[in-house]
Amino acid sequence: MRRSKRLVLLSKFLSDNPNRIFTLKYFGDKYDAAKSSISEDLNIIKDAFHEAGEGTLETIPGAAGGVRFRIKRPVEVIERFLAELSNILSDRSRIIPGGYLYMTDVIFSPEYSSKIGEIFAQLFVDAEPTCVLTVETKGIPLALMTARALGVPLVVARRDSRVTEGPSVNISYISGSSRRIQNMALPTRGLSEKARVLIVDDFMKGGGTARGMSELVREFGAEVVGVAVLVATAYPEEKLVKKYTSLMVLEKIDAERGEVSLKPVKIPIQKEGI
Amino acid sequence: MRRSKRLVLLSKFLSDNPNRIFTLKYFGDKYDAAKSSISEDLNIIKDAFHEAGEGTLETIPGAAGGVRFRIKRPVEVIERFLAELSNILSDRSRIIPGGYLYMTDVIFSPEYSSKIGEIFAQLFVDAEPTCVLTVETKGIPLALMTARALGVPLVVARRDSRVTEGPSVNISYISGSSRRIQNMALPTRGLSEKARVLIVDDFMKGGGTARGMSELVREFGAEVVGVAVLVATAYPEEKLVKKYTSLMVLEKIDAERGEVSLKPVKIPIQKEGI
Structure with missing residues (x-):
């Protein structure tokens, strides 16, 4: 195969399989080329x-080593995207009677959910999550795209245990905002006790749901390595989880005046070379 | 920018944005290159x-024209994948008390859901869907990945109408298998009457849920262009929807003997050149 075609196929493959390690031998066999040629291809791809600003191509030494593509966008690019997203979501036509904000089309869109998932993945990849957890329903697209960008499985807690998923661990928790008792269930085969769990959700007000998910994780003897939400409300300031990362802060919805006050956060990551 | 780097970035971009049309001018500006150079790059990518067996790069003539990447895998590749998937899902450890099959880990995994979504997209792309519809919860990952591969939005019906999504159209329908009355709701702003809807779900027994979704679509004055499910049961043979496509057929679960009889279907598409 000629170099130009290998470059095309290797670029697509790496992009489709972020955060996973592949050996030079694997690619050599796949594209019927010498390891030295693959190595030169990878250098070109790495530079490009x-x-x-797409990401890094890292070489992992050792017996389990190889090469790994990680999505890593410059901070300015992420902040520009979040500013654009805040603008879209601040449109007055999105105000719903009762003072809610219609975000469903955005968080369910493949285009936005994949970009948001890639940002979550970039922010939490160093915590080395081995799976992503959310609770049905609206967090699922963001959580799935985060899991995809991290190359790890997705686990979804249900509001009730389901006969089709077998035995489950069930918890009750108090919703931070509505103060109502809610239920959450996860099949016993859903999480191992060695899991390092990244919790993802679309929205956080009181933080009760995220705290419920954290408790569920602890019931399995597993560990929470991060909590990532797209939008958190400015109030209450004290959430029921200590540490969380939100990409946008919702300060106020003024239904009378038709004003939404939604701001992107400053991304707390450093720029790094490769 | 050198050709080799353009090839890397163009390949990634096209792969990340399937089924969408981009002009040569767009790429020329993006990569600061002459249209003739971009055209040569695209020919190399097309061939590769x-x-x-990744897909086709089509040139669309006319004022709204440009180039479009469509995922199109050879039938043998799809059938091999479905055979492997059937094997995984037929493992006796997946039998759940009550005679159900545990599929959640597979349909929620980014790896499998994206492959299944790409197959659905390939099978239905010629019907020109403008959005994908599913109902919460387990169909969401497959539906999202199908929407991604088609480059169209995802719409998710809820079991109840939600205050956070504003006014909605609600229907009741009878579940094909359990004969119980169920509800389904979709925000009025979720679908336009011009929509061409591809319905996607993980599992079909009686077909009542798919039929319910079809009725919901008709309430909006929109059109259903296809129904795609991952697994359909062999019985009842008569489903409540006339036309549907399933990738696998579940014939029997024998909990006593620990036997699952799940078979991939023969893909009903023709191989085509580009």
Whole structure:
């Protein structure tokens, strides 16, 4: 196969399989090329991805080593995207009677959910999550796209245990905002006790749901390595989880005046070379 | 920018944005290159994607024209994947008390859901769907990945109408298998009357849920262009929807003997050149 075609196929493959390690031998066999040729291809791809701000191509030494593509966008690019997203979501036509904000089309869109998932993945990849957890329903697209970008499985807690999913661990928790008792269930085969869990959700007000998910994780003897939400409300300031990351802060919805006050956060990550 | 780097970035971009049309001018500006150079790059990518069985790069003539990447895998590749998936799902450890099959880990995994979504997209792309519809919860990952591969939005019906999503259209329908009355709701702003809807779900027994979704679509004055499910049961043979496509057929679960009889279907598509 000629170099130009290998470059095309390797670029697509790496992009489709982020955060996973592949050996040079694997690619050599796949594309019927010498390891030295693959190595040169990977250098070209590494430079191109880096210069275009797509991400890094890292070489992992050792017996389990190989090469790994990680999505890593420059902070300015992420902040520009969040500013654009805040604008879209602040449109007055999105105000719903009762003072809610219609975000469903955005968080369910493949285009936005994949970009948001890639940002979550970038922010939490160093915590080395081995799975992503959310609770049905609206967090699922963001959580799935985060799991995809991290190359790990997705686990979804249900509001009730389901006969089709077998035995489950069930918890009750108090919703932070409505103060109502809610239920959450996860099949016993859903999480191992060695799991390092990244919790993802679309929205956080009181933080009760995220706290419920944390408790569920602890019931399995597993560990929460992060909590990521797209939008958190500014009030109450004290959430029921200590540490969380939100990409946008919702300060106020003024239904009378038709004003939404939604702001992107400053991304708390450093720029790094490769 | 050198050709090799453009090839890397163009390949990634096209792969990340399937089924969407981009002009040569767009790429020329993006990569600061002459249209003639971009055109040569695209020919190399077209050949590479075609030869590797990834898909086609089509040139769309006219004022709204440009180039479009469509995922199109050879039938043998799809059938091999479905055979492997059937094997995984037929494992006796997946039998759940009550005679159900545990599929959640597979349909929620980014790896499998994206492959299944790409197959659905390939099978229905010629029907020109403008959105994908599913009902919460377990169909969401497959539906999202199908929408991603088609480059169209995802719409999710809820079991109840939600205050956070504003006014909705609600229907009641009779579940095909349990004969119980169920509800389904979709925000009025969720679908336009011009929508061409591809219905996606993980599992079909009686077909009542798919029929309910079809009725919901008709309430909006929109059109159903296809129904795609991952697994359909062999019995009842008569489903409540006339036309549907399932990738696998579940014939029997024998909990006593620990036997699952799940078979991939023969894919009903023709191989085509580009």
